[in-house]
Amino acid sequence: MAFDDIYTAGIASGWKVRDASQLKDILRLEADVAIIGTGAGGGTAAEILSSAGLRVVMLEEGPLCTSQSFKDMDDMRALRELYQEAGGRGSADGAISILQGRSVGGSTTVNWTSSFRTPPATLKHWAEAYDVRSASVADLAPWFARMEERLGIAAWQADPNPNNLVLKRGCDALGWECEVIHRNVRGCWNSGYCGLGCPTNAKQSMLVSTIPQALRSGAELIHHLRIQRLLFDKERVSGIEGVALDADAINPTGVRVLVTARHYVLAGGALNTPALLLRSNAPDPYGCVGLRTCIHPVNASCADMPDAVNAFYGAPQSIASDEFQWKHDTSQLPGFKLEVAPLFPALSSGIFGVHGKALTQTMSRFAHTQATVALLRDGFHPDSPGGRVRIDGSGMPVLDYELSDYLWRGVKKAYLSMAELQFAAGATRVMPLHLDARACMSWLEARTMIEQLPYKKFRASLFSAHLMGGCAMGESDKRAVTDSFGRHHQVENLSIFDGSLFPTSIGANPQLSIYGFTARNATRLADFLGTKAALADSTKATVAGN
Amino acid sequence: MQYTAAAAFDRRSFLKFSFVGSFLLATAGVGATLAGCSSREQATARGFAFLRDADLALLRALLPSLLEGAPLDEVRIEETLRRIDGLGARFQSHSQSKLRQLFDLLNLSITRRLTTGVSTPWASASSEQIAAFLERWCASSIGLFNVGYRALAQLAAVAYFGQPAAWSFSGYPGPLTAVYLAANN
Numbered sequence: 174m175a176f177d178d179i180y181t182a183g184i185a186s187g188w189k190v191r192d193a194s195q196l197k198d199i200l201r202l203e204a205d206v207a208i209i210g211t212g213a214g215g216g217t218a219a220e221i222l223s224s225a226g227l228r229v230v231m232l233e234e235g236p237l238c239t240s241q242s243f244k245d246m247d248d249m250r251a252l253r254e255l256y257q258e259a260g261g262r263g264s265a266d267g268a269i270s271i272l273q274g275r276s277v278g279g280s281t282t283v284n285w286t287s288s289f290r291t292p293p294a295t296l297k298h299w300a301e302a303y304d305v306r307s308a309s310v311a312d313l314a315p316w317f318a319r320m321e322e323r324l325g326i327a328a329w330q331a332d333p334n335p336n337n338l339v340l341k342r343g344c345d346a347l348g349w350e351c352e353v354i355h356r357n358v359r360g361c362w363n364s365g366y367c368g369l370g371c372p373t374n375a376k377q378s379m380l381v382s383t384i385p386q387a388l389r390s391g392a393e394l395i396h397h398l399r400i401q402r403l404l405f406d407k408e409r410v411s412g413i414e415g416v417a418l419d420a421d422a423i424n425p426t427g428v429r430v431l432v433t434a435r436h437y438v439l440a441g442g443a444l445n446t447p448a449l450l451l452r453s454n455a456p457d458p459y460g461c462v463g464l465r466t467c468i469h470p471v472n473a474s475c476a477d478m479p480d481a482v483n484a485f486y487g488a489p490q491s492i493a494s495d496e497f498q499w500k501h502d503t504s505q506l507p508g509f510k511l512e513v514a515p516l517f518p519a520l521s522s523g524i525f526g527v528h529g530k531a532l533t534q535t536m537s538r539f540a541h542t543q544a545t546v547a548l549l550r551d552g553f554h555p556d557s558p559g560g561r562v563r564i565d566g567s568g569m570p571v572l573d574y575e576l577s578d579y580l581w582r583g584v585k586k587a588y589l590s591m592a593e594l595q596f597a598a599g600a601t602r603v604m605p606l607h608l609d610a611r612a613c614m615s616w617l618e619a620r621t622m623i624e625q626l627p628y629k630k631f632r633a634s635l636f637s638a639h640l641m642g643g644c645a646m647g648e649s650d651k652r653a654v655t656d657s658f659g660r661h662h663q664v665e666n667l668s669i670f671d672g673s674l675f676p677t678s679i680g681a682n683p684q685l686s687i688y689g690f691t692a693r694n695a696t697r698l699a700d701f702l703g704t705k706a707a708l709a710d711s712t713k714a715t716v717a718g719n
Numbered sequence: 720m721q722y723t724a725a726a727a728f729d730r731r732s733f734l735k736f737s738f739v740g741s742f743l744l745a746t747a748g749v750g751a752t753l754a755g756c757s758s759r760e761q762a763t764a765r766g767f768a769f770l771r772d773a774d775l776a777l778l779r780a781l782l783p784s785l786l787e788g789a790p791l792d793e794v795r796i797e798e799t800l801r802r803i804d805g806l807g808a809r810f811q812s813h814s815q816s817k818l819r820q821l822f823d824l825l826n827l828s829i830t831r832r833l834t835t836g837v838s839t840p841w842a843s844a845s846s847e848q849i850a851a852f853l854e855r856w857c858a859s860s861i862g863l864f865n866v867g868y869r870a871l872a873q874l875a876a877v878a879y880f881g882q883p884a885a886w887s888f889s890g891y892p893g894p895l896t897a898v899y900l901a902a903n904n
Contacts, residue, residue, distance in 0.1 A: 175902050244902035246894030249802065249881035259809035260877075267817070267866035364898040372902045423809060486895055518891050519881025523873035528853055532872065533788030533888075536880055540890030565813050608857055608865065631865035 212279020215440030216379025243370035278380030334487025343594035547587030552677030
């Protein structure tokens, strides 16, 4: 194959990788650290812990998909194989569409490479309002620098594609700030297929970076394995119970997998981690688990441009604007970040919320369609407390998320900003994604229409690709599930190293925040476990010598 | 937007029924309760992993309206149904049961008539009746119907436009050639 899939050669050289769908009998595993989930947090933790000499086992529910399958560059295949519920996941009442990854590498395998350090204002807020310690800009800087170096994160050098150029041109015309996005790529071909699984291995997802390195260091990976529950013995985790899934990674085969370890790390992401704790009846004396789940609610505006945009080609996100993020008073409405979204025929034709002639007319202009998105910064104001993760009858995560008038004011302001920007950049027609919206031919017409739209669930088209919170970190055990380093407040041998730690949304695409916090937390855990191991060995030796 | 004149029922009782209707569906599956077997146990259609025979009949009737304006022949329709099936098969059980409840609501004659205004089986519904139902659900103030509308529109769009045969309609040339060649040679 033209782009080596990394795993075939690796497995041939001795990497311990197991496909649970092939198991015939119960499997029992034992390790120093068991990591549930192989996304941004799981991959980062696996590499650090295994390079510290600890025996690590990585447990992943999704399949192992590599450049071998990405090479078809087909979005329908990507939807089916790489996304949670084939992209059909949503909030409990269906008002918000949720995009999350599910495969080895987690959401990093399908994300659009955008990398931002946690904004200083967010870190300050977490320290002041949530008693998160040792997470100042200065504290985290070395960890961000380390992960930027590790994953090739740097400002994108090539020209923005036409989709991104609209954002830049609009901002420049209106005097709005904008910046070039940093991307976790090495030797990028500028294809734009990041969201379908990078066909060239240039995107430094966990799949091609930290997980192979962990495997080289002797870690073990089991995929097609759904973790049912954590087992507890008083206030310690005594084991993990999982079920093997079939080849499609949908239904259990009936074969069980049991894992025991000295320490357990949860890294399944902000919906799966709280759900696992809830269905395991994990200690939660103050009822914190599942609360404050923030999602950067997204609303969008599509523009019909006179020249071809071809929003499917070229680095998907290279320009962003914080014009409305930090500058204005957020006591009345939330801040938001403006970015663009790539468009592919299967992945994106469902976002328009129209059918029949309206749909086919829109799709006939697909190559001229520009898509701007606004990511609302939720969780920072009392009227924006985030949503709540609970579990359904079969223990699977369900997200309840309400929008207050405060958030709706942000949604309206975002529609207005996006339309103004798109017309300033030369759009012929602009259509906010909302069931009651129609295509507008001028900014004046759009502004009038947007002011009159009903701001209600189900009418506005809402999305989320960034799930954060549900297991907030913080020094107070009454308000947080873990301490400032991801160590569970009540369960000594349990850590959480994923986006569920964040007490509010971040205000920027999350991956680098997860990398930075996890690098710091996993290093600290490695020191702690290493010390414990050294002490245990020396105690044994002392006893043996007597 | 007004309900069409064809819906000669009182709005308040309609709302009351749809609350009762969705409660019934949520707890048991209306079709199942009346037919005496769990709708979950109703077999999937031959050759399909998720859609049942009644779901296929429903979708076959709706697709021409959902995709009006796009080239649609028997081959494209069958491929679209296959792709919808493939997507549904990958939903979590929570989402699968919601989608099946939507199909059941649309297929059971009582709830079909009251919620969509269509009193005949879908195969004999006219395109005007189907168009009116889709418009009604899109415009409805009842969130359940908006979600149902979006689900139908989205499934049809994703399953149709993702087909290579449909790419030229949307002006998508297919995978970026240079990278595709490098990855596949």
